[in-house]
Amino acid sequence: MSTVQVLLFSVLRQRIGEGSLVLDLETPATGADLLDHLEAQYPIVGEYRPVLRLAVNQEYVPETVTLADGDEVALITPVSGG
Amino acid sequence: MEKKENRHWFLLQHEPLDVGAAFAFLQTPRAGGIDLFVGTTRQWTGDKETTRLEYDCYEAMALKEMERLAGEACERWPVERVFIAHRLGVVPPAEASVVVGVATPHRADAFEACRFLIDTLKQQIPIWKREVYADGETEWVEGPAPPRI
Known part of the structure; x- marks a missing residue:
């Protein structure tokens, strides 16, 4: 198992209600699996x-x-800095 | 957060941005042109009134991306100094949210490098703005769909 930290910002942070999640994934795991x-x-x-x-x-x-x-x-949704 | 070296200065801060400090940093006898772009909070977009913008940021990555983009600009143009700063949190109308500055020996390169940095910053740097409108509505702004990696 791999344990990864998932960071959320902007609309995903708001809609999921958390700024970060900790996930356990079967190895080997890719970004698509996550x-x-x-x-x-x-x-x-x-x-x-x-x-x-x-x-x-x-x-x-x-x-x-x-x-x-x-x-x-x-997880980076389309950015809108500037 | 901040990273400052002899020729590069990158800043993320909640306090108002200091354009004078940016200009002072960019001044060098090796440059003949300094280009400064300042992005500010616009009150009206069509018939919608914005009372403030709120910026969210993945700070550790944003600082690294600023450095990466500045490195790319330095490869493409003869850049003597680069300054990139973004304000986070609440930015009221007319106040600056972003300052990008470049110093080069001649002005054409300064215009081009500065334009490249602000345009690329808007596609790459993990910062997001939320519009807070006068009618109480809020909206996370999403830029154009990014290029696939």
């Missing part, structure tokens, strides 16, 4: 999935990334 898992529990993740980017340890990565125990994963 999103499948979250989507099953939180439909809002599915709604945003077509435009969602993943960051692992503060870097954008594709969904195919393999997650490691202790990773910090952030």
Whole structure:
């Protein structure tokens, strides 16, 4: 099992009601596996999935990334700084 | 959060942004042009009145992305100094939410590099704004769908 921390911001933080979640995933797990898992529990993740980017340890990565125990994963909805 | 080196200064802060400090940092005898972009809270968008913006941010990553974008600008243009700052939390109308500044030997490069930094910041840096309207409604603003990775 890998334990990862999932960080939520903006609309996902508001709709899910948490700023971070801790998830245990069967290894090996990819970013897509993590999103499948979250989507099953939180439909809002599915709604945003077509435009969602993943960051692992503060870097954008594709969904195919393999997650490691202790990773910090952030779900990045379309950003709107500036 | 902040990262300041001789030629780069990146800032995320809840307090008002100091454009004078940005200009002072960008001044160097090696530059002949300084371009400063300041983004501010607009009160009216069509017939909707904004009373304030609220910014959420993934700070650790935002600072790294600022540094990465500045590095890209330095590869493409002869940049002597870069300043990027974003305000977080509540930003009232007319106040600055973002300041991007670049110093280069000649002005054409300063305009181009500054334009690149603010445009790319708006697509890449993990910061989100929420509009709070005069009628009490709120709305998280979503930028255009990002490029796939």
